[in-house]
Amino acid sequence: MSIDSGYRMFTTRPEIMGSFGVVTSTHWLASSAGMSLLERGGNAFDAAVAAGFVLQVVEPHLVGPAGEVPVIFHSVRTGRTEVLCGQGPTPAGATLAHYQSLGLSLIPGNGLLPAVIPGAFDAWMLMLRDHGTLSVRDVLEPAIYYADQGHPLMPRIANTITRLKDFFTTHWPTTAEVYLPGGVVPQARKGFRNPRLAETWRRILREAEAAGNDRERQIDAARNAFYRGFVAEAIDQYTRNHDVMDESGTPHRGVLTAQDMASWSASYDAPATYDYHGYTVAKAGAWSQGPVFLQTLALLKGLDLRQTGPNSTEFVHLVTEAMKLAFADREAYYGDPSFVDVPLGHLLSDAYNDERRMLIGKMASHELRPGHVPGFDAQVNRVMAVLSRLSKITPVGSPSSEPTLADMQASVKRGDTTHVDVIDRWGNMVSATPSGGWFQSSPVIPELGFPLNTRAQMFWLEPDLPGTLAPGKRPRTTLTPSLALRDGKPYMVFGTPGGDQQEQWQLLMFLRHVHHDLNLQEAIDQPMSHTMHFPSSFYPRDRKPGHLAVETSFGADVIAALRERGHVIEEEPEWSTGRLTAASRDEDGLLHAAATARLMQAYAVGR
Incomplete structure (x- = not known):
């Protein structure tokens, strides 16, 4: 289906609306159940x-x-x-x-x-x-x-x-x-x-x-x-x-x-949260990659995304470069807070992100650049030394260890993830990412x-790192469901499978909904992009500096402009990237739900 050049888009299916309840997940039988x-x-x-x-x-x-x-x-x-x-x-x-x-x-x-x-x-x-x-x-x-x-x-x-x-x-x-x-x-x-x-x-x-x-x-x-x-x-x-x-x-x-x-x-844990343009986004803590989403919002809050089109070169470039900075901090600082001192307050502070935002330039970065947090210099140096030794550089276009994409490679034996969002008539909301x-x-x-599961592959077998293997420690999981409040009231639940790409695809959907007024299905159906610039969370922990995967539905002009800005482009077929679902509730109780048509499995139901 062609993509309209305006902000109002044709969609693969209607946004589901009702008032009794909505369920959306990565498989129609689960949604129906x-x-x-x-x-x-x-x-x-x-x-x-x-x-x-x-x-x-x-x-x-x-x-x-x-x-x-x-x-x-x-x-x-x-x-x-x-x-x-x-x-x-x-x-x-x-x-x-x-x-x-x-x-x-x-x-x-x-x-x-x-x-x-x-x-x-x-x-x-x-x-x-x-x-x-x-x-x-x-x-x-x-x-x-x-x-x-x-x-x-x-x-x-x-x-x-x-x-x-x-x-x-x-x-x-x-x-x-x-x-x-x-x-x-x-x-x-x-x-x-x-x-x-x-x-x-x-x-x-x-x-x-x-x-x-x-x-x-x-x-x-x-x-x-x-x-x-x-x-x-x-x-x-x-x-x-x-x-x-x-x-x-x-x-x-x-x-x-x-x-x-x-x-x-x-x-039960208290969520990590960040306020952004009238929304409060709630995520799991630094034992997940959830705060990456919040850090990226903190970086983007000082930029005028509303003046960019939802599929424009500038929009994709800014979001990608902000994500690179946030993911670099994930590598340097995140881990199980029961074992590791994670300076999350500092990483989400205005002063820190005002300084980090200045690193976002017109050209794509090919460097892994964690930020400076006082008292953590030795830890960051150890992390960077291990990454330089053990995280191999993989050429763009070669097989990846990221689950959604790796499933298409004949030699790998890993899987991916699922997701489910539910809102009932009383306003209870659930977002879960089972894997x-x-x-x-x-x-x-x-x-x-x-x-059994294989989540311990996310640990390092090197001492004194935030992600060093230890008994009783939670791995820094990639699983990251989302809940957003609007004007202080619970509003939306959303998520996706996709390993390290989960936060990236979710962020594109969320920003298009917030800044460009697209409804949930419209936001999900837009062209998707992601970067593998940083080390993968999955064995063998490879990375692709400067990488940017884009669905061809962005159009030749946008893709060419991104190349001119220094992004190492990997073109993906349209309708192939991301498995997003989302549900929301208006103040009057009207419910909305949507699910991606990609991979032909996800479905939203409701009435």
């Missing part, structure tokens, strides 16, 4: 949980039951906006000395070594218990149905299985048993089942309901079954007794144990029907 719970009287929290479990079935190359999920939400009952941390930390055995003793310089991106404690299940159950209204059965039944009765297998999943058939058969036979039934690659757009996973959830449900009729007791019993019962025991036995091939080229055993799982639970536990990144545990 969430909406079905709203129709049954559930609230946004119930709907988000149900959608999250369905995503684990219908997008298993992007998320699994042993993955993680950060959630940002607003509760009408409490009046608070909060972050739910479903990012599991490292096991007790994940010591720097142990991993170095294996001869590794980086943690592999697949296998068992990068597994951290699965965080998603406890986070979903905790949110259901504390803020939902329905039962464990209510939220699990849609996922159990699709796992047991089948769901249409997306072509991208079938293609992934095809590429990895030999690897699964040779090295990960338990994965082959599930994803190569009868030794054959399952057909795209045909029914696919995972009865082992269905039985795992049925057993959790049986143990939950055996606790009695009290809803909260049932939920806590389900949590116990996963973290202190049969699920944890199966994970423990598998990691203790299996050497698994990974990207290092050598089989390794994992270090995750049942004791690690038994001693952990999801938790990890991809079937192509870790072998299936046969008794359970799902694999």
Whole structure:
């Protein structure tokens, strides 16, 4: 579809509007499952949980039951906006000395070594218990149905299985048993089942309901079954007794144990926030990349973006250059605040960003330039030294480690992410970015029907860095859901899969909505861009200085002008970049929702 040169745009589909409730996610079946719970009287929290479990079935190359999920939400009952941390930390055995003793310089991106404690299940159950209204059965039944009765297998999943058939058969036979039934690659757009996973959830449900009729007791019993019962025991036995091939080229055993799982639970955090042109954007803290979005807003606040067109050379250039500065600070300063002193207040201050903004010039920067924070010079020097030694320069146009794009490369074994946004008729809002536990990144545990996660690949095996591996530490995840208040009132939830590109695609959508008055669907349907100028969060931690990927729908003139400004351009096909979803609520209660048409999976529903 052609893009109009004006600010009002044709869209791939209508912006969904209503007043009862809206659900939007990266798969239509998850959106429909969430909406079905709203129709049954559930609230946004119930709907988000149900959608999250369905995503684990219908997008298993992007998320699994042993993955993680950060959630940002607003509760009408409490009046608070909060972050739910479903990012599991490292096991007790994940010591720097142990991993170095294996001869590794980086943690592999697949296998068992990068597994951290699965965080998603406890986070979903905790949110259901504390803020939902329905039962464990209510939220699990849609996922159990699709796992047991089948769901249409997306072509991208079938293609992934095809590429990895030999690897699964040779090295990960338990994965082959599930994803190569009868030794054959399952057909795209045909029914696919995972009865082992269905039985795992049925057993959790049986143990939950055996606790009695009290809803909260049932939920806590389900949590116990996963973290202190049969699920944890199966994970423990598998990691203790299996050497698994990974990207290092050598089989390794994992270090995750049942004791690690038994001693952990999801938790609530206060969000990091920033005020921008009448909006307050709330994100997860520096254990995620969420503050990158806020730092970029702080840099852009001193520029007049409204005078630039939403697809203009100047708009793309300014946003890209501001992002480069914010991501450089991510590398130098971000980490788990329980272990690392992150000077977030300084990084978001006006004085700091007024100085940093002066680095944005007419030409694209090819340097990684973290800012100066008093007292952190030695830390920054250590980070930059490690990056110069271990973060390799990858030519533009070569395969990338970034998940969304890497899925198109035949040799890699990593996945990506999903997203779900929900707003109900009462004004509760939920934004969640479930990920990890991809079937192509870790072998299936046969008794359970799902694999472990690989989020520990984001740690460094070098001492004294913000991201140095340590037991009990949260990896600096790329997962970053968003919630925005307008004039102090909860207004919008949004997000996307995409690894290091999540903040970039979200920011383009948000700025076009704020500065150019595009509705949610219009903002999502605009051409997308992103940079891989900074080190990837994923193995092998490569970077592409000066890189800028642009969809060809920006037009030849804009792309040529960006090249003239020094950006190293990588042209992407139109409708290929980003998987955004968003939902908002007006003061009068009118609801809006939208989802990208890219990759032909995401959908918004509502009434």
